[in-house]
Amino acid sequence: MKDGPPKMTALIHPERLEKFVNQVVENNPVSVAVLGAQGEPVLTSVPGLLPADELARYHDWVRSCFNQASSDPMLRHPMIPLYAAPLLCQGSPVGLLLVRFRQDPADAETRHQNERGARQIRAHLQDLIAAGYELFNLSSEIVRNYEELALLQDLSVKLSAQSDPLRICEIVTEEVRTVLQARNLSILLTDPKTGDFVSMIAIGRDGRRHRPFRLGSGEGITGRAAETGQPLIVCDVAQDPGFVPVGYPITSLLCVPMTLGRKTMGTINVSDKPDGAEFTTYDLKLVMAIAAEAAVALENARLFVEVKDLFLSTVKSLVMSIDAKDPYTHLHSLRVSEVSAILAEELGLPPSDVEQIKLAALLHDVGKIGVPERVLLKPDKLTRHEWEAMKQHPLLSVQILEQVKQFSHIVKWVRHEHEHYNGTGYPDHLEGDAIPLPSRIISVADAFDAITSDRCYRKGRSEDVAVALLKKDSGIQFDPDVIRAFVSAFEKSRFKGLPE
Ligand SMILES: [Fe+2]
Ligand SMILES: [Fe+2]
Numbered sequence: 001m002k003d004g005p006p007k008m009t010a011l012i013h014p015e016r017l018e019k020f021v022n023q024v025v026e027n028n029p030v031s032v033a034v035l036g037a038q039g040e041p042v043l044t045s046v047p048g049l050l051p052a053d054e055l056a057r058y059h060d061w062v063r064s065c066f067n068q069a070s071s072d073p074m075l076r077h078p079m080i081p082l083y084a085a086p087l088l089c090q091g092s093p094v095g096l097l098l099v100r101f102r103q104d105p106a107d108a109e110t111r112h113q114n115e116r117g118a119r120q121i122r123a124h125l126q127d128l129i130a131a132g133y134e135l136f137n138l139s140s141e142i143v144r145n146y147e148e149l150a151l152l153q154d155l156s157v158k159l160s161a162q163s164d165p166l167r168i169c170e171i172v173t174e175e176v177r178t179v180l181q182a183r184n185l186s187i188l189l190t191d192p193k194t195g196d197f198v199s200m201i202a203i204g205r206d207g208r209r210h211r212p213f214r215l216g217s218g219e220g221i222t223g224r225a226a227e228t229g230q231p232l233i234v235c236d237v238a239q240d241p242g243f244v245p246v247g248y249p250i251t252s253l254l255c256v257p258m259t260l261g262r263k264t265m266g267t268i269n270v271s272d273k274p275d276g277a278e279f280t281t282y283d284l285k286l287v288m289a290i291a292a293e294a295a296v297a298l299e300n301a302r303l304f305v306e307v308k309d310l311f312l313s314t315v316k317s318l319v320m321s322i323d324a325k326d327p328y329t330h331l332h333s334l335r336v337s338e339v340s341a342i343l344a345e346e347l348g349l350p351p352s353d354v355e356q357i358k359l360a361a362l363l364h365d366v367g368k369i370g371v372p373e374r375v376l377l378k379p380d381k382l383t384r385h386e387w388e389a390m391k392q393h394p395l396l397s398v399q400i401l402e403q404v405k406q407f408s409h410i411v412k413w414v415r416h417e418h419e420h421y422n423g424t425g426y427p428d429h430l431e432g433d434a435i436p437l438p439s440r441i442i443s444v445a446d447a448f449d450a451i452t453s454d455r456c457y458r459k460g461r462s463e464d465v466a467v468a469l470l471k472k473d474s475g476i477q478f479d480p481d482v483i484r485a486f487v488s489a490f491e492k493s494r495f496k497g498l499p500e
Contacts, residue, residue: 005089008036011132012125017043020128024121032121033098034087039066042095055098058082065096074119080104081111083118089129097122144282151179152289159297163304165189169200172268172294179286181205182270184248188215188222189266189298197222197266204248205274213246220244221255226264231256231288233279254279256287258295265298267291311406312359319362322369326377329365331499332449337362339445340438342494346485347441357438360410364417364442367396379456391426394418413438417446420477432479440479444470444486447478448495463495 005011012020021032021043033044033055039062041055055062058077065075065084075084081101086093099118105111155175162168169187176185186202195217202210218227221243225232234253237243243250250271258265268291273279319333340361344354368376371393375386382390397414401407416430416439423431425443435443451466467490474483489495 005037005092005094006133006136008034008042008087008095008129010136011089011094011129013132014043016128020124024124028117028121029102030117030121031100033100034125035062035096035098037094039063039096054100062096062098066093074115074122076115081114083115085118085122087122087125087129089133094129097125148286148289151175151286152293155290155293159293162297163301165298165301166200168294168297168301172290173201173203175290176268176270176287177203179290180270180283181274182254183272183274184210184250185271186210186246186269187266188269190226190264197226199246200266202246202248210246210248215244215246220246221253222267222269225255225257226267229257229259229262229264231284231291233284235278252279254283254287256284256291258291258298260295260299263299265295268294315359315362319366322366325368325373329453332453333362333365335449335498336364336442336445338498339448339495340442342489343441343445343482343485344438346489346494347437347481353438356410357413357441359407360413360438361442361445363397363401363407363410364414364446365393365397366400366414367393367398369400370396377456391418395427410438412436413442415439417442419443421479422476425477435479437479437482440482444478444482447473448486463490 008017017034021034024030024032031044034042036042044055058080061077061082062084065086073085076082077084081104083099083101085097085099087095087097097118099121101114101117105114155171158171158175159168162171169189173185173187176182183205184203187200188197189200190196191198197215197217197219199210199212199214202212204210215222217223221232221234221237221240224242232253232255234240234243234255237250237253252272254270256268256270258267268287270279270283270287316334320331323329323332323334337358341354341358344357349357371390375382375389378386394415394417398411401411401414413436416425416428416435419425419428419430419435419439420443421432421435421440423429425435447470448466451469452460452463454460467487470478470483470486474480
């Protein structure tokens, strides 16, 4: 919202003003000019006694009228029959009316009549301004509502694709910062385990992040708003016995809970307008609308994570049941999955890729379900024929995974997890970068677990031995970049605590 009264042209439509002035001029031997708040001409009756050059001639007097505008409603020029009166809107000057009479009457009575005439013209104009102001307010409200609607539509689109609560909080923060100027803003989410409120974002007007903080259930103004589900505006938090300091200065606070039904997901907290003004009900309405959108997005994100966790635990139990066929490969896929994720992180891949690689690694040996147990569990060296059967397992994995739409992007990675960097692997003898990076990662993780685990034909070897063996095969069986990432992770002891 703009400060101060609206412009003359926003209060009276120029056409309407012209009509009015023409009527006045038709009925009176006068000329009329209307100036804006800065002295700019808005309308001058033509032909008239107030041509631009005359206005210029009396420029200094006109300017002085502006200075006195609020003290005396009607001023008369000392030399000529020219009257000036301020035009006010809600008590603030929005312009100046100038009425120039044709002749300067000698007698006081006619002069008095002229002045009365000028006052009447001003009174009519004031009525038009008052009506215009009402209309202006109404249209501003409509524009405001429309802007609010557009904002919420935009926000809802931005939030719809989000399943990460932190990202949702970031988007909401940006949105609140766009619509409301404030010194500080924080978004707190409810910790479902403890009921505490944890700050996901606490940010100053300059974009600098504050230290994260946590409030106990029901603690502070936030806790009160969350418990009742009702938003709060506190003009001076120092006067509020429930206020808990959070590490940055706050005087006035607008706290809006993000609720869905009876459930409070968290709160949006906006503190201190930069000009020291109080928060208005309009500010509150806007933040409430944003909070409602945020609550839906947060609940959707929670449901998404819940369904994903359920899906992953189903996949895990399926894979573990396959691994369990062989006591020696018990939890193999789970460990390969963990190690692959660590390697992907070391290589600097984004979290979404890490997650997918972790899933692919978990499923990398799912095809072993189709390899006869006598081959899979054979303690002795495999015959050529048996080895060929064993080498089928990546293709069998592909056949299984292809059935599930959600696995479509990882099928290729699983297919190539037994390719060698120098092209001597199977099933397609791919070489170097032609092997998908996730497959090259899983390959190293798979070998690491195979070397360090007990097998029916030998004891598992130490991690140091495994590192040495893997390094020896860098550039031969394994991608040198992945081996470097592996060594780096090993030196940081990142493989401690894998499932056993
Ligand atoms: Fe395999
Ligand atoms: Fe494997």
